[in-house]
Amino acid sequence: MRRTGAALGYLAAGVAAGPAGLLWSIAAVAAVAVLGVTQLGGPAFLGAAWVTRRLAWAERHRAAWVLGRPIDPPYLPAPAGTLRRRVAAVGAQPATWRDLAWLVLLFPLGIGLGVAGIVVTAVTVGMATAPAWAWAVPNPRAPFPVKPLMTTGGGRLLLVPLGLALLPLAAWLVRRLARLEVSVARALLAPGEHRRLVEETERLARTRARVVDAQAAELRRIERDLHDGAQARIVAAGMTLALAARKLRGVDSSSVALSDVDTARRQLDEALAELRRLVRGIHPPILTDRGLHAALAALAGDSPLPVVVRGDPALRFPAAVESAAYFVAAEGLANAAKHSDAGACVLELRRTAAGVCIIVEDDGRGGADPAGAGLDGLRRRVEALDGILTVDSPPGGPTLLRAELPCAS
Template sequence: MTGRGLRAVAALLAGTGTALLELAFLVLAATLAPVYATGARGRRAAARLVFAGAGRLAALEARRLRFAGGGPWPGPSHPYDGRRALAYVAARWPVGMLGGAVLLLLAVGAGTGARLVWGWLREENYDGIPPTPAILIYTGVAGVVLLFLDVSGIVGVVALDRALARRLLGPSPTQLLERRIAELAETRAGIVAAVDQERRRIERDLHDGLQQRLVALAMLIGRARRGRSPELLDALLLQAHDEAKEAICDLREVAWRAYPSGLDSLGLREALATVAERAAVEVRIDYDLTGRPAPTIETAAYFVVCEAVTNAAKHAGAGLVTVRLARKGTMLVVRVDDDGHGGADPAGSGLSGLARRVAALDGRFRLDSPAGGPTTVVAELPCA
């Protein structure tokens, strides 16, 4: 049995104890609340007391389910009122008692089988049952079948316990809808901010890079027009030619960072290979994808790799960057590791823009960059 299975059985056993506690609470509440709930003020006080007790029991059950794993389970991020907690406690205690009965049957069956085997090993008949081949086959098959039924019962009770918690303690459909609307509004605002930030970056690249080269080119051409010496004219034209080539390279660089044209024609693998060739550090790419993702997913994955490689080269002092792309279920996982000194700021303009870009596609973005390194950037993008 795996560790998760052991935790589930332990949680089920603990759930039997909490079921007894819940039953006692309900009986006590039903018995004493009418006695003390005299008048409107008394009824309100009794209701608050009962709801508070139910809330504490529900929180105890939530912690038990989180220990069993397989969440998320209701907690601070999933608030629920006292009425819902009371309804959950009233519906949950029979499930806990059922789980205890299943575990008791398992214990009784295991004990009976152990006593039977122990008696046969000592060459004693257990309750007059001799260990003949037919008896051995019969008891073996019966034991396997009963064990299978008992384990199925445990799995079923655990699943029912989890479903009950999700249904009665988890967020309601209205809350889920409100949360989804808030997420969409946040991601929309984030992508607008990211687009504006990208536009500012392109403007800065054009102003600080390409514009300066064009100004220098214009000055060289002006000097060449005013020149009288053929030797000086040739030298100025040669410098102007070099500046023109550098300006073309800068323009291509800006256009490539804005959107790589090769991504549409060649695909993500070739675009990332170009990134590795142009990078200032060694970049190793492990591309484990069959087929091409959707264009929006390809674009997001490309920019995640570009920004991570650029940060590793400029700010982390890395010597090696490893890029891995693979499918994990319905998600495309992009992982970028570097051996730099770490300390990347997730609130920085580049990384925050990436996080907003990934969130706009209903993806998940994670940065792990402790001081001293290494740095790991992980983006999970839905591709189905």
């Protein structure tokens, strides 16, 4: 009985909600169409969308009478920014137009199914309670068999068991009608494929950001282990060999052991230099200790070309972003020194609305291949952070390497 009563209430409310939804839809479309050619078009559209969403919110909660819980809202967060951007964002959401479609469809659906449910209920309950009221509405012109059933005492008593027998069937029909209407409402008002894809994209972006951050932290850990562990032990071994060589020279300068010790020292020095290059290639220590601008200044100092570094030394960014920007600058300076016959370079670091932009420009001969192994590797590193790498290198130069990295990554 509770479910049947809720279903009947849902159908009865639809009879009133249908015309209201249709009238609002017509008024909203007309107002936006008229004001769309003026400066008020954008605010009118956003205002109409706001009211439509409030009506759709009421419809989602009305569906809870049948479903047991409201339909989940399908809207995506509105972005901040200009009026044009907000209008475009709201208009691009399918949920905006599905709300309007439901308010239009609710008119025939709500009235048709609502009237059917009310009539079925009224007729069945009226038959079961005929002796209590049928005597007050005599109708001598009623057709057979309505006249004997409604105008005689025996006929009215006969309607009672017939009405009671039909009550379960009427209750089932009312619930089915309500389920039919709410199924259409759920198809239009519930989150659709667009919302699911957007949420899945956001989840994948968050997962990728965690993976990138974890990878950057692991690289920093490896760099620290190499710097504080293997490198320190190699330095200690070199010092021990230096002391041993000094002692051997004091004993016998022609000793074969002295030559072996000197050889071992040279090998250790070479291994130490190689290890330091490996550490810088994994994650430069200066990047963690002093920041991206200081690391770029160190790159400029090591370059055989004169390099001008521009940017705010106080700028700091997430570790993964700083690492990617550093390696973009390192590859750009290396290419300029090796392949472009450049005489000077400019290295610029700037903050943008989305994140950070790193620019490497040289005055060389140009002709850099964007699909080359080095630049392709950089592009993959930048794109892993949702960044964009562009290479502008016409024949004759200059070459401009630009990477834009969003800090949200």
